[in-house]
Amino acid sequence: xxxxxxxxxxxxxxxxxxxxxxxxxxxxxxxxxxxxxxxxxxxxxxxxxxxxxxxxxxxxxxxxxxxxxxxxxxxxxxxxxxxxxxxxxxxxxxxxxxxxxxxxxxxxxxxxxxxxxxxxxxxxxxxxxxxxxxxxxxxxxxxxxxxxxxxxxxxxxxxxxxxxxxxxxxxxxxxxxxxxxxxxxxxxxxxxxxxxxxxxxxxxxxxxxxxxxxxxxxxxxxxxxxxxxxxxxxxxxxxxxxxxxxxxxxxxxxxxxxxxxxxxxxxxxxxxxxxxxxxxxxxxxxxxxxxxxxxxxxxxxxxxxxxxxxxxxxxxxxxxxxxxxxxxxxxxxxxxxxxxx
Amino acid sequence: xxxxxxxxxxxxxxxxxxxxxxxxxxxxxxxxxxxxxxxxxxxxxxxxxxxxxxxxxxxxxxxxxxxxxxxxxxxxxxxxxxxxxxxxxxxxxxxxxxxxxxxxxxxxxxxxxxxxxxxxxxxxxxxxxxxxxxxxxxxxxxxxxxxxxxxxxxxxxxxxxxxxxxxxxxxxxxxxxxxxxxxxxxxxxxxxxxxxxxxxxxxxxxxxxxxxxxxxxxxxxxxxxxxxxxxxxxxxxxxxxxxxxxxxxxxxxxxxxxxxxxxxxxxxxxxxxxxxxxxxxxxxxxxxxxxxxxxxxxxxxxxxxxxxxxxxxxxxxxxxxxxxxxxxxxxxxxxxxxxxxxxxxxxxxxxxxxxxxxxxxxxxxxxxxxxxxxxxxxxxxxxxxxxxxxxxxxxxxxxxxxxxxxxxxxxxxxxxxxxxxxxxxxxxxxxxxxxxxxxxxxxxxxx
Numbered sequence: 168x169x170x171x172x173x174x175x176x177x178x179x180x181x182x183x184x185x186x187x188x189x190x191x192x193x194x195x196x197x198x199x200x201x202x203x204x205x206x207x208x209x210x211x212x213x214x215x216x217x218x219x220x221x222x223x224x225x226x227x228x229x230x231x232x233x234x235x236x237x238x239x240x241x242x243x244x245x246x247x248x249x250x251x252x253x254x255x256x257x258x259x260x261x262x263x264x265x266x267x268x269x270x271x272x273x274x275x276x277x278x279x280x281x282x283x284x285x286x287x288x289x290x291x292x293x294x295x296x297x298x299x300x301x302x303x304x305x306x307x308x309x310x311x312x313x314x315x316x317x318x319x320x321x322x323x324x325x326x327x328x329x330x331x332x333x334x335x336x337x338x339x340x341x342x343x344x345x346x347x348x349x350x351x352x353x354x355x356x357x358x359x360x361x362x363x364x365x366x367x368x369x370x371x372x373x374x375x376x377x378x379x380x381x382x383x384x385x386x387x388x389x390x391x392x393x394x395x396x397x398x399x400x401x402x403x404x405x406x407x408x409x410x411x412x413x414x415x416x417x418x419x420x421x422x423x424x425x426x427x428x429x430x431x432x433x434x435x436x437x438x439x440x441x442x443x444x445x446x447x448x449x450x451x452x453x454x455x456x457x458x459x460x461x462x463x464x465x466x467x468x469x470x471x472x473x474x475x476x477x478x479x480x481x482x483x484x485x486x487x488x489x490x491x492x493x494x495x496x497x498x499x500x501x502x503x504x505x506x507x508x
Numbered sequence: 509x510x511x512x513x514x515x516x517x518x519x520x521x522x523x524x525x526x527x528x529x530x531x532x533x534x535x536x537x538x539x540x541x542x543x544x545x546x547x548x549x550x551x552x553x554x555x556x557x558x559x560x561x562x563x564x565x566x567x568x569x570x571x572x573x574x575x576x577x578x579x580x581x582x583x584x585x586x587x588x589x590x591x592x593x594x595x596x597x598x599x600x601x602x603x604x605x606x607x608x609x610x611x612x613x614x615x616x617x618x619x620x621x622x623x624x625x626x627x628x629x630x631x632x633x634x635x636x637x638x639x640x641x642x643x644x645x646x647x648x649x650x651x652x653x654x655x656x657x658x659x660x661x662x663x664x665x666x667x668x669x670x671x672x673x674x675x676x677x678x679x680x681x682x683x684x685x686x687x688x689x690x691x692x693x694x695x696x697x698x699x700x701x702x703x704x705x706x707x708x709x710x711x712x713x714x715x716x717x718x719x720x721x722x723x724x725x726x727x728x729x730x731x732x733x734x735x736x737x738x739x740x741x742x743x744x745x746x747x748x749x750x751x752x753x754x755x756x757x758x759x760x761x762x763x764x765x766x767x768x769x770x771x772x773x774x775x776x777x778x779x780x781x782x783x784x785x786x787x788x789x790x791x792x793x794x795x796x797x798x799x800x801x802x803x804x805x806x807x808x809x810x811x812x813x814x815x816x817x818x819x820x821x822x823x824x825x826x827x828x829x830x831x832x833x834x835x836x837x838x839x840x841x842x843x844x845x846x847x848x849x850x851x852x853x854x855x856x857x858x859x860x861x862x863x864x865x866x867x868x869x870x871x872x873x874x875x876x877x878x879x880x881x882x883x884x885x886x887x888x889x890x891x892x893x894x895x896x897x898x899x900x901x902x903x904x905x906x907x908x909x910x911x912x913x914x915x916x917x918x919x920x921x922x923x924x925x926x927x928x929x930x931x932x933x934x935x936x937x938x939x940x941x942x943x944x945x946x947x948x949x950x951x952x953x954x955x
Contacts, residue, residue: 227578239604245597256590267579276572
């Protein structure tokens with residue numbers, strides 16, 4: 168494997184990691200507010216809070232890591248995306264800022280402030296949609312080079328059916344991934360009432376997720392035929408993704424193997440996400456940036472890869488510890504070890 | 509807003525705004541873990557529950573500031589690419605390594621902070637919980653270390669060549685770029701001043717509590733711990749500040765000359781404090797300390813210091829940075845004197861260190877220290893102008909060409925106002941609703 172492929176694969180893995188943990192996180196925030204509105208607050212908020220509190224900060228890092236790594240491995244992305252993403256990027260920053268701070272304000276400070284809860288629930292739900300504009304732009308057709316300057320065509324973005332299908336998928340899949348995770352977590356916590364509620368959320372959002380995914384698949388055909396054809400070549404990955412979806416939903420439906428159900432959800436998105444990513448190559452921004460011509464210099468690439476391996480040696484045991492204490496510690500999950508006031 | 513839209517100006521204002529806001533939380537984020545660690549360690553060693561409670565309460569407030577620090581850090585991380593795309597294109601090729609390392613340091617810190625905050629009383633051995641804080645301290649200081657390296661690189665870039673024919677960056681040496689001449693002094697100055705500021709902010713909180721009539725020994729212990737730390741860190745800051753002056757004299761003479769209003773190249777150069785500048789660049793009403801600039805710049809009263817008139821005219825930063833430098837240094841000295849007075853008072857024993865005036869000065873020291881951080885960064889950044897990458901790329905050539913930066917400026921201003929306001933409100937409410945006395949009592953302690 169050459170360095171550029173290694174680089175983009177590592178970044179894609181981290182973006183996938185972000186997709187999963189952030190969806191769980193943002194969706195949980197949304198459900199937390201939703202439960203307040205529907206009066207189920209007492210039932211499901213403790214579950215959500217117990218899982219989210221120790222890990223929320225970690226979520227953000229996946230995103231930063233992807234962004235910094237992208238600029239490190241492919242410096243030209245900073246120029247093209249930086250110039251074109253001013254407004255969508257700023258919107259994402261603002262949503263991330265509101266989400267992160269009001270989460271902390273609401274959880275650690277003003278516990279019963281409904282408005283704070285609304286702010287962090289709503290902003291989190293919109294973040295994936297705002298970030299997905301990067302993927303939309305990467306398909307090409309939204310940027311023009313005028314006199315050597317990058318110019319972003321806002322109207323094209325607003326009127327593109329492809330763009331809207333991606334945004335739709337982002338909004339729906341967040342709720343699906345999150346409710347699937349919460350189903351598992353509530354089950355493990357032996358909290359039956361909460362389990363029944365989040366299970367219903369999970370089943371509700373499963374069909375829309377698949378419909379939205381299919382819409383994206385077909386919208387690409389009209390937007391970027393070249394990419395669509397490569398996706399068809401890799402169609403086996405999308406078929407496996409669909410099978411994983413069926414298995415996951417079946418388990419949740421039957422109320423069994425819920426740990427596996429969530430693992431199949433992760434597989435469902437892994438296959439779809441990597442199928443999408445692999446068929447996107449060699450382009451990072453169609454047709455301006457590809458991984459071969461716009462890779463950083465050899466020295467920096469080796470340095471970054473070295474640091475990455477050393478960094479993993481540090482992070483993997485730490486993440487393991489975090490998960491052992493808060494995700495796999497059955498007493499903590501069931502609420503017997505409560506966080507202090 | 510203005511008659512003609514200039515994305516460079518708006519990008520500069522927006523970046524300054526984000527940094528001015530972020531640096532408050534970043535400074536607390538770097539310094540407070542050190543103070544929490546000190547308190548918890550003393551608490552365990554002396555078996556004193558007051559210090560443990562101190563660590564616990566500081567940590568609780570810290571979670572709020574960390575959240576704002578994280579999100580504004582994310583903001584500046586993204587804004588660098590959004591507002592300075594051409595700079596990041598070059599930075600990506602030459603100085604990506606510490607940026608990348610910073611994400612790991614931050615990751616490490618974030619994981620252990622989550623663990624630390626939720627594992628009070630979960631371990632039999634109290635030291636286990638203390639050990640969980642060590643990665644937080646290391647991670648937060650390492651984050652500052654790596655990010656400051658990037659800033660040092662902007663001041664003293666090295667470790668790459670530019671191909672004369674194509675203009676492309678070649679011969680990149682990432683480690684040489686990281687350990688440039690500015691790195692050591694800059695990193696040390698940022699770290700120690702962050703520790704100093706955090707110590708003073710926490711001391712200020714204790715001082716205000718005592719001023720408001722809280723009599724519990726808890727507050728006095730808090731004050732003593734933070735004041736001892738503040739004295740040590742303020743001496744450290746002063747020494748490193750002096751070394752920074754020597755760095756500037758050698759590598760960025762234009763920054764030093766502009767900061768000190770030093771026009772003619774001379775030996776035995778005096779240091780000018782304050783004053784105003786007339787239209788023909790004469791200094792009036794300034795306080796002149798003979799020989800001091802030569803000593804600051806080169807460690808010898810006879811050393812020659814290059815003046816503004818002997819430097820290229822279009823590479824001189826704005827001369828108002830003189831005030832930023834003076835205010836920063838003045839506050840630094842003031843903080844040292846305040847903490848020194850307290851410590852001497854403690855040692856002598858006959859003085860009442862909790863007298864109203866000293867407490868008022870300590871309380872004032874917190875905001876003053878934070879202001880010094882702001883002045884120092886404004887001095888550092890404006891003092892590098894017109895360059896974004898000294899000698900290679902001018903700020904004006906690095907900015908985005910995008911429209912709407914002005915709109916973004918308004919939107920982000922509102923965001924920071926709202927965030928800052930809520931943050932203060934939430935922290936105040938948090939501690940008002942649950943005063944230390946109540947918490948001590950709830951844990952079975954004496955009042």
